[in-house]
Amino acid sequence: MTFNIAFSEVTVTIGNVSVDGYTEDIVVPITVSNPNESVGGFQFDVITMPTIINISDVSSVNENDFSADFNIFDDGTARVVFYSNTGEGIPAGSDEVVLNLHYNGMDVLSALVDLEGFNLTVSDADGDVIAGNIVDGSVTIGNVVFFSSDIPDTGDVLEQVSVDISIQNSGLVGGVQFDMYDTPNYLDVINLTTTTRTEGFQIDFNELDNGATRVLLYSPDNQNIASGSGPIANMEMVVHDNAYNSNVGVNFENITITDDIGGSYWVAGVDSGTVTVTPGYIEEPHNLQAQDGMDAQVLLSWDPPYGPIPSDFSEDFEEGVLPEDWITTTNSAQGWFITQDGSSAFWTVPSHTWYMCSNDDMADDDGSVDYLITPGLNVSGAQNITLNFASYYDGAYGQTAHVLVSTDGVNFTEVVTLEPSPEWVMETVDLSEFAGLPNLHVVFHSNDNGAWASGWAVDDVFITFAAREIDRLVHYELTELGQWALTAPKDEVMSRFGGGLPHNLKVDLSQPFLTENRPVELDAFKVYRSLNSSTGFQEIAEVGANTTSYLDEDVVNSTTYYYYVTAIYPDGSESGPTGTVSATPVEW
Incomplete structure (x- = not known):
């Protein structure tokens, strides 16, 4: 057709x-x-x-x-x-x-x-x-109702903010119920108050299992909200201490609005509100390390911001002395010690500000029972226990590194044996099976296994009772020579490299690993350098947000350089600096 x-x-x-x-x-x-x-x-x-x-x-x-x-x-x-x-x-x-x-x-x-x-x-x-x-x-x-929160507010972390809850109604309203949730989850509701439209009404609220806040507005005396438009409640909230710079959506669902005899109105439109968090939580990068002793160059590497982590127990050793209530035990003349440079002739520790170190290469005696023990923690009310710490342990010459727990500081239970890494990394250990104990010690056991071995360095210990794991980030892969040096007999390494193995031969500097899965949105990192440990720092480089290393080749041998790194967030905000590290290039 x-x-x-x-x-x-x-x-x-x-x-x-x-x-x-x-x-x-x-x-x-x-x-x-x-x-x-x-x-x-x-x-x-x-x-x-x-x-x-x-x-x-x-x-x-x-x-x-x-x-x-x-x-x-x-x-x-x-x-x-x-x-x-x-x-x-x-x-x-x-x-x-x-x-x-x-x-x-x-x-x-x-x-x-x-x-x-x-x-x-x-x-x-x-x-x-x-x-x-x-x-x-x-x-x-019939009479439909429009529901909205159209007046935004602005606040920083831990500050109080508020939004008005408004309705436009052409008929009498007897009561209102709704659920509020924020995206991202950066706000906690702390109070709701009535307005001139709802004078004499009562407001109750509680948090639901899904994290939303349920709000009920009603009149004990069977009063009604007259027809009209405007705020019916003011919702006060506090910004989380880990809220990043962002616009937080204040969203509403499961809205029920009744008339004067209990019938439900149709909610014809719902507009969400907005709270702007600024400047918000700004975290610096971590674990900056500078490779000392390279020829006419200094290699820097660092970890990106971890994201918000509740640090219920933390120790960064920056006081330069063994912290109060920490214990060390050993059969060695050396054992665990606090230092800014724990390196020795045949075991080099990359720079990492102040840290705890057990170096069997330096002592060359019985380093099989070197224990570093935290103060006792009362975890009787905990459900999750997560240990995080920065670690440099390369496993050279038969060295092993173990995390243990103890209830008395004397008897130990092994939890995990670490895998070696060619650089400082963040390690995460789940200790949740030990929750409920009134006195829990975490123990770092450095073991030379009866040989003239290497050692283990530990920094930035924090224990949280929230389930939070930090990625173990490695920046460079070992070369074949680097792998050989870690597993070969120590006397053979000494005979071939009497002055120690140069770092640029140990790792593949031409192919750094990119940090593709960052927990924090960033735009870039900035690298600063000075000839003084506390003043005169100038920016020398800006690298992309997925790059966590930088090779400084504009250096002079036998000169000590100081460095720190900052993070640049999407709104242009710059974080505070990492700890300052130093390195001195030398001629090989």
């Missing part, structure tokens, strides 16, 4: 109507505008969104000359057909209602229903298809 198509625009418009609640016959007019061509008939599909009312009938305005019919598909879509009984059609130049759709709303108190039209086909009086478009309509049943 062939259709002739004439290019004359016809507009079919579905009307917008408002009716009372529980209206049995809702009449929606259909208007046809055909400026240039007569219309013999048309057909279209229409669906209600949401589908809470159904089409019950269609009727032609001029039943003598035109007829109408409909049928309903399985998905609730109604197909409406309108056609001429006489063959004359709707005259050109018309703009009038020609058809009514009838919907049954007898069970609906309040709603806003969209009527979406599609699949329009229009023909002229001769039966030729002509171009047309359809305009959607709507049905407003």
Whole structure:
């Protein structure tokens, strides 16, 4: 079958109507505008969104000359057909209602229903298809309510912020209930107060299992909120101490608004609120290390910000003395000691500010029972216990490193044996199986296994009772020579490299690992350098957010350089610096 198509625009418009609640016959007019061509008939599909009312009938305005019919598909879509009984059609130049759709709303108190039209086909009086478009309509049943929080606020970490909760209602409101959740989760609700519109009302709120806050606004004396618009409550919140610079969405769901006799209004629109956190939580990079003793270059590497971590117990050893209540035991003349440089002839520790170190290469005696023991921790109320610490342990010459626990500081239970790494890394150990104990010591056991071995260095210990794991980040892969040096007999390494193995031969400097999965959004890192440990620092490089190393080749041998690194956040904010490290390049 062939259709002739004439290019004359016809507009079919579905009307917008408002009716009372529980209206049995809702009449929606259909208007046809055909400026240039007569219309013999048309057909279209229409669906209600949401589908809470159904089409019950269609009727032609001029039943003598035109007829109408409909049928309903399985998905609730109604197909409406309108056609001429006489063959004359709707005259050109018309703009009038020609058809009514009838919907049954007898069970609906309040709603806003969209009527979406599609699949329009229009023909002229001769039966030729002509171009047309359809305009959607709507049905407003009863008094609908609009819910919003449209006045933003701004605050920093640990500051109090607030947003107004507003409704626009054309009928009396007896009560309101809703759930609030924020994205990202940076806010805690601490109080809600009424406004002049809700004077005499009471507000209760509680936190749900899913983290949302449920709010109930009601009148003990059966008062009502008068019709109108404006705030009905003010919600006060505090910004988390780990909130980053961001716009936090204050979102609402599960909203119920009742009338004066307990019927539920249709909530026709919901607008979320916004709290801007600025400058927010800004964390510096960590574990900056500078490789000493390279020829005409200094290699820097660091870890990106970890993200917020509750540090229930922490020790960074920056006082330069063994912290109070920490214990060391040993059979060695050396044992664990605090230092800024624990290196020796055949075991080099990359720079890491102050740290604890056990160096069997330096002592060359019984280093099999070198224990570093934390103070006792009461974990009787904990469910999760996570140990995090910075570690330099390369496993050279048969050295091993173990994490143990103890309840008395004397008897030990091994938890894990560390895997070697060619650089400082963050290690995470799950100690949750020991939760519930009133006195838990964490023990670092450095063991030379009866040989003249190497050692182990530990820094930045923190123990949290929240489930939080930090990635173990390695910046460079060992070369074949570097792998050989860690596993070969010590006398063989000494015979081949009497002055020690140069670092640039030990690791593959040409292929650094990129940090692709960062827990914190960053734009870049900045590297600063000075000839003085405390003043005169100048920026020497900016590298991408996925790069956590830098090779400084603009150096002079036998000169000591000092470095720190900062992080640049997406809004341009710059973090504080890492700890300052130093390195002295030398000629090989």
